[in-house]
Amino acid sequence: MNMILKKRLSLPRFHPVAWGVIIGTFLSRTGFFMTLPFLGIYLGKFKGIDPATVGAILAVSLLAGTLSSFVGGALSDRLGRYPVMISSMAAWSLVLIGFAFAAETWAFFLLSAINGLCRSVFEPTARALLADVTPSEQRADAFNARYFAINLGGAIGPLAGLKLGAGSSSSLLPFFASAVIFFIYAMVLVVFMVMFKQQLHEKSASITMNQMARIIFTDKIFLYFLLGNVFVAGAYSHLDTTLSQYIGHDRIEAYSFLFVINTLSVLVLQYPLAKLMKRFSSLTALKAGCLLFGLGLFGFGVFDNISMLALSMVVFTTGEILCFVIGDVLIGEIAPEHLRGAYYGASGLAFIGQSVSAWIGGILLSVLGFGQGPILFAILMLLAFVAFPFFHRGQHLWEQRRLRK
Incomplete structure (x- = not known):
């Protein structure tokens, strides 16, 4: 009995570098969530920048990250994983110091863009290094551990940031x-x-941008998934942008609490939802996810009570899990094996929705004001619902394809 218990409690025997990536992911995400979720509050409350401009500054980071999403992996193939990770992490630390000293609006735009670039270069390279040093039979466990580290950092980071004075x-x-x-x-x-x-055996990317575009528009199932995901990514972006300004401008503790609820909900609900959704197709899960995203957003604008806001966050987070976790599963299902990397890379284009939605959220706050939450978040809910017909059409084509096989 003791032997069995000891075996269950023992840590997986990952390569030391894998543990370095996992623990480093926890540390870096803790640092990230200590500051950047509060950036909108910092820019508006202490730098006096209007909500629309704050939304644009935050959107620049997302846009720069999206446009450079293919750069990190290709660069690490040519220069090696470590040099790319080290240089991007060092540059990222300088960006954070820059946010503390910057005074002009243009400087915040520049720093925000570099912040997005550093993240888009570091993240895929870290995942590639983790895969490089982990045997295939352990990769699922290693990436699950990394995902756990991300969310643990997301739970601790905002609390640590609040304790250190974020938003004050x-x-x-x-x-x-x-x-x-x-x-x-x-x-x-x-x-x-x-x-x-x-000796890391890394393959240089052989798929050009033109070939990727051809793949996207040739595979209609993937195209509909990508279009739906634009609106899903946009819905998720409001957690760090529109919601941070709307609630955080006068209820900083409530926003920090909701952020923790989001992270804890991911940790608690991820595996039960994955087990439940095995009974349904991936696109059915995505359709449910986009509806839950929208309902959660609407709740943020309707409710003032912290308990109901927390419930809205649980609904929002359920949509997040279904759309993002199941979305990765779907790509693996529909992509030809020899082009799977190109499909995953091309899927990053959907995050253009984050940039646009962050900007739209800022404009709505400027036009409607902070007292029109129900109207503002009803509009954001409807934008999240736009993903549904794209996923529904993709599901129809996917079922047709499977019947022909």
């Missing part, structure tokens, strides 16, 4: 603390690069 008169301290965390992680990666000199 001492709001510069979280930027410096996060910068230190990122710089330390960069130094740890240098140590790993020196200690572990594995």
